[in-house]
Amino acid sequence: MTKDPVCGMTVDETSALRAERDGQTFYFCSNHCRQKFLAQSAPNNPIIPVTTSGAHPHTASEEHGHVHMQHGHAEAKPSPAAKYFCPMCPGVESDQPGDCPKCGMPLERNPAWVAPAGRNTIYTCPMHPEIEQDHPGDCPKCGMPLEPKTVSAEPEDDSEIRALTRKFWISLVLTAPILFLAMGKWIPGVPIEQWIPKPASQWLEFLLSTPVVLWAGGMFFDKAWRSLKTRQLNMFTLIATGVGAAYLYSVVAVVAPGIFPPSFQRHGEVGLYFEAAAVITVLVLLGQMLEARARSRTGQAIKALLGLAAKTAHRVRNGQEEDVPVDELQKGDELRVRPGEKIPIDGVIIEGRSNVDEAMITGEPMPVAKGVQDAVVGATVNQTGTFLMRAEKIGSETLLAQIVRMVAEAQRSRAPIQKLADNVAGYFVPAVIGIALVTFAVWSVWGPAPAMAFALVNAVSVLIIACPCALGLATPMSIMVGVERGAQSGIL
Numbered sequence: 072m073t074k075d076p077v078c079g080m081t082v083d084e085t086s087a088l089r090a091e092r093d094g095q096t097f098y099f100c101s102n103h104c105r106q107k108f109l110a111q112s113a114p115n116n117p118i119i120p121v122t123t124s125g126a127h128p129h130t131a132s133e134e135h136g137h138v139h140m141q142h143g144h145a146e147a148k149p150s151p152a153a154k155y156f157c158p159m160c161p162g163v164e165s166d167q168p169g170d171c172p173k174c175g176m177p178l179e180r181n182p183a184w185v186a187p188a189g190r191n192t193i194y195t196c197p198m199h200p201e202i203e204q205d206h207p208g209d210c211p212k213c214g215m216p217l218e219p220k221t222v223s224a225e226p227e228d229d230s231e232i233r234a235l236t237r238k239f240w241i242s243l244v245l246t247a248p249i250l251f252l253a254m255g256k257w258i259p260g261v262p263i264e265q266w267i268p269k270p271a272s273q274w275l276e277f278l279l280s281t282p283v284v285l286w287a288g289g290m291f292f293d294k295a296w297r298s299l300k301t302r303q304l305n306m307f308t309l310i311a312t313g314v315g316a317a318y319l320y321s322v323v324a325v326v327a328p329g330i331f332p333p334s335f336q337r338h339g340e341v342g343l344y345f346e347a348a349a350v351i352t353v354l355v356l357l358g359q360m361l362e363a364r365a366r367s368r369t370g371q372a373i374k375a376l377l378g379l380a381a382k383t384a385h386r387v388r389n390g391q392e393e394d395v396p397v398d399e400l401q402k403g404d405e406l407r408v409r410p411g412e413k414i415p416i417d418g419v420i421i422e423g424r425s426n427v428d429e430a431m432i433t434g435e436p437m438p439v440a441k442g443v444q445d446a447v448v449g450a451t452v453n454q455t456g457t458f459l460m461r462a463e464k465i466g467s468e469t470l471l472a473q474i475v476r477m478v479a480e481a482q483r484s485r486a487p488i489q490k491l492a493d494n495v496a497g498y499f500v501p502a503v504i505g506i507a508l509v510t511f512a513v514w515s516v517w518g519p520a521p522a523m524a525f526a527l528v529n530a531v532s533v534l535i536i537a538c539p540c541a542l543g544l545a546t547p548m549s550i551m552v553g554v555e556r557g558a559q560s561g562i563l
Contacts, residue, residue: 246349
């Protein structure tokens with residue numbers, strides 16, 4: 072064992088870099104120290120080699136300006152916030168890989184470092200790309216769930232799917248008896264009015280429909296309110312208008328039927344629309360659940376793409392080979408790739424020849440012969456020979472990263488039919504409200520007795536019929552089927 076004459080670090084003579092001067096051999100911990108030694112050629116400032124039994128050269132220590140690690144001293148301990156650190160120089164920490172500015176050693180990754188939750192993750196709206204924030208949520212304009220712009224191999228948060236699924240099944244169970252109570256009299260042989268008195272039936276419908284509309288369907292009203300505040304009317308505006316009108320009218324009819332004059336009653340009763348509000352809510356929840364599952368399946372395809380990439384690489388520095396994570400590679404790094412290994416990153420072969428399986432990129436089943444100056448793509452598989460390559464593209468510049476980014480953008484983007492539905496809704500909502508008001512006025516003036524009852528019923532009917540539950544259900548279902556068929560055909 073001997074010591075580096077520049078920084079004083081203890082090095083192994085058999086594996087360390089060396090240099091000759093005046094017939095003496097000097098050993099170095101890194102190329103940085105070796106180059107510094109060779110640059111110090113002034114005869115009045117000689118650098119004396121230090122052995123394990125010799126004294127430490129103070130000039131070198133002072134030049135470096137840091138405390139060197141002697142035998143028996145503890146190694147530098149990084150702070151938990153440091154991503155990279157120098158094991159020989161306390162206090163040298165960095166967020167990026169590189170070399171120590173004091174001793175020239177490559178910085179090591181801190182095993183205790185943990186990326187802060189949500190760091191560097193930006194969420195955006197597929198319909199409104201200008202909406203960006205650093206935490207998940209809904210778009211303030213259209214109510215859509217925000218999607219992350221960056222792609223990660225971390226397990227996906229499925230809380231949205233679980234919440235929608237739970238709301239759908241609970242609402243379905245509650246809606247079934249509401250539908251039976253409201254429509255049972257039309258079923259032959261089912262004397263529903265004899266089994267359950269009308270007042271009790273009405274209160275039961277009210278109690279069953281309230282959690283469906285207000286709890287399960289509350290998200291629709293929240294999104295509709297946001298659309299009104301931003302004047303970006305959309306499908307949820309129509310849904311909330313139709314469901315809200317049917318539910319509120321029915322609640323008033325049950326709680327205070329006496330406020331309705333005889334002209335509002337038919338056969339002495341005020342009509343209820345609890346079943347319409349509940350059924351519409353359940354159908355739209357089904358559509359939202361299917362759409363969320365379709366997005367999740369596409370996200371799984373992205374994770375499968377990320378899984379194709381190599382995790383580590385054999386980096387060659389100063390004739391020494393070391394295994395490093397791929398995310399620590401820099402442009403210009405020389406990497407050795409052996410038979411059967413995945414090529415870690417995009418680059419150019421500088422030494423050796425081999426056959427490379429590029430089926431992942433090109434779809435061609437036959438391996439492609441590669442030699443010096445030929446380009447190779449990360450995540451493809453080296454088959455026959457060992458070669459040395461130079462990294463040309465890293466991080467988001469690689470071909471695999473670009474493919475993943477395009478798939479993620481396609482996932483975030485909305486289908487044309489969804490954009491059409493929201494664009495039409497911007498004009499359709501005020502038109503529907505206007506038609507409902509005209510309907511009420513016409514029936515109240517020229518309608519048969521009881522005129523007000525027919526006017527109110529028909530106005531509410533316009534709002535309910537205009538509710539785009541078909542779009543809320545059919546559009547997500549068509550997207551889900553399209554994603555499924557695409558996956559079966561090998562299309563992401």
